[in-house]
Amino acid sequence: MMRAAPIAPIAAVILLAPAAAQAQARAVDMDRFDGRWFEIERSHNNVQKDCSRAQIDFTPQDAPGRYGLTVTCTRRADGQVETLRANARVTDAETNAKFRFTLTGLLSFGGLAGQNYWVWDHDPDYGWAILALPDKSDWWIWRRSPSASPAERQRLLARARALGMDMSRVISTGG
Template structure:
């Protein structure tokens, strides 16, 4: 039995349709004009543990608190860095961990990554802005639906929180969509 080109095409779409049916609908667009990253990123300074200060609530993070992200190099090839990503979140008293991988987008001065937590599917991860000392970072992606504010401290001081909020607004994001992460 031979399949027609049309049948093969339809069968090829089946996995994508099933994946789409399992995925929750993304949140609203919080920035219709996402800017390009503001600064180059030194990966050796960006790597390490980050605490999520706040975010746009994404379906895959709904209800998560005590969120952290750990970044480390997977390979020692500085010309083509591959990054290990370990995200954790606590929801309903249970901590879950997601292991992923990231790769730097060529020509982005390390400010754009492609990140994957399952299979061959990669999402955009843009380091839109960061502190000079890498004490905080603002992460987004081109659709304007996802936004994360990361700090090196679980409980950043009021001045740092105010600075990040002001910078998020300057970048064109709707602060009313932000969910503050409980890190207690």
């Protein structure tokens, strides 16, 4: 005869297990999010595998909820600067924390080739932001200035870890 497991101990384990931090509760103020950002930390990803000193310009476009992105990075091997242009569209007008980025030009495939990104957390003064894919498989820490002290980096990495980002392959970029 099989016995059912007691429910109370199972429920206690579920209730006491640490929960991953949720997405940023307060809305993103797009007027304060606009402008230049510098990547200082990120997860390993194949697109940026040899990229350092990434700079992101986030610029409002003529249509509401539409933004242009210009991303420049220095390739480590030869020091060459590469530029990537993309369009961003806010996909959650309630929080402004979710975007769909699509490449511009021939690589855009009419806007079909794109990726969703979420702002998982940000500084109340918009001095830093943590962005990631919805499943958190790839993530980035952006700052308004290109460098951060070791203590600040560790604090922001701890916040990304608390949000559930995979910290097994962290790449430090920027100054």
